[in-house]
Amino acid sequence: MKFDDKVPIYYQIKNYLYHEMMTGTLGPGDKLPAVRQLAVDLTVNVNTVQRALGEMITEGTIESQRGKGNFVTMDTNRITQLKEQLVIEQLERVYNELHALNLTDEQILTSLQTYIERRGQQHD
Amino acid sequence: MKFDDKVPIYYQIKNYLYHEMMTGTLGPGDKLPAVRQLAVDLTVNVNTVQRALGEMITEGTIESQRGKGNFVTMDTNRITQLKEQLVIEQLERVYNELHALNLTDEQILTSLQTYIERRGQQHD
DNA sequence: TATAGTGTAATGGTAAAATATAACACTAGG
DNA sequence: CCTAGTGTTATATTTTACCATTACACTATA
Structure with missing residues (x-):
């Protein structure tokens, strides 16, 4: 996994796991x-x-069971939330x-729209 | 100026100055x-x-003149670029x-649209 | 020439993030 | 009971960002 050195790694790990949960991988x-396996995987x-x-764990998005492992919460509400x-x-x-870069609401929307359109032509 | 502790201050200062340039303040x-004044202003x-x-300076967005001060580049192309x-x-x-959070292109666009709409009702 | 205003750089110190390493605590299964 | 797999915690060390302070280099001007 590549990390952006501008933000703490532990923070990026959280986001990584969030994504796994959102896409249903988890x-x-x-x-x-296992924590040691995660450490290896993420170097x-x-x-x-x-x-x-x-x-x-503090947030309640995952639950820890000592000796067993860490588990995604069963509380689906918490996940969608x-x-x-x-x-x-x-x-x-x-x-x-974008507002700080002086773009209007309209421009912000259309810029994203054209970005996605162009992206659709070039990628994937 | 308020800083987000998740990203280096010097990085946020760059963004601050970018914004000043984009909005025409600079x-x-x-x-x-002056650097000392900036330091005071930004605490x-x-x-x-x-x-x-x-x-x-390395990027070429501002130019330094020792003993005089720092100046926004005259190269307007570089600024728009x-x-x-x-x-x-x-x-x-x-x-x-948002893609990583499993949103489709369509959903990404509409979510921003509704965000801006709701924002227009509540704020400013 | 002296002085004030400017950019530039070096030193040393503090705090936070991340590391390596080791130890401890619990669970499951032979 | 023992062992392997797991989460948890602790210590010491390195690196990076940031700060305080000081000094140096250049420019303009009185």
Whole structure:
């Protein structure tokens, strides 16, 4: 996994796991890879993984069972709620950034539209 | 100025100055505030300001004249080019993030649209 | 020439993130 | 009971960002 050195790795690990949960790769009740395995996969230290997991446990998005493993919460509401929150955060951020670059609401929308259109022609 | 502790301050200073340039507060050829003044304004250390400016000087967006001050480049092409780049970066980022959250192109667009609409009702 | 305003750079210190390493605690299965 | 797999915690070390402070280099001007 490639990391952006502008933001803490443990933070990016959280996002990585969020994505796994959102795309269904990790469903409710699913067991996460062992912390040591995650550390190897992400080429990162166990403590760093643990820090990310610790925050997610506190949040309630995953639940830890000592000796067994870490599991995605069975509370599907919490997951959909989390997704909503993550989407809003992204929208908020891009809106503020582009607004700060002096784009109008209209321009922000159309710029994203044309970006997606062009992207559709070139990629995937 | 409020800083997000998840990303380096010198990086946020760059963005701050970019915004000043984009909104025309700092036009081509304009003199930037003195580094010590910037440091005071942003409640930040001179070295931190200098680090941000250093990168912008390397990029060519501002030009330094020892003993005189720092100046926005006269090359207006570079500025518009920079704006394009910053916008694209933001679009790319939000697209990738929302795509990773399993939203379709359609959903990404409409979610931003409704976000802006709701925002228009509530804020400013 | 002296001085004030400017950019530039070096030193040393603090804090946070990440690392390597080791140890401890619990569970399941032979 | 023992062992392998798991989560948890602790210590020490390195790196990076940031800060405080000081000094140096250049420009303009009185």
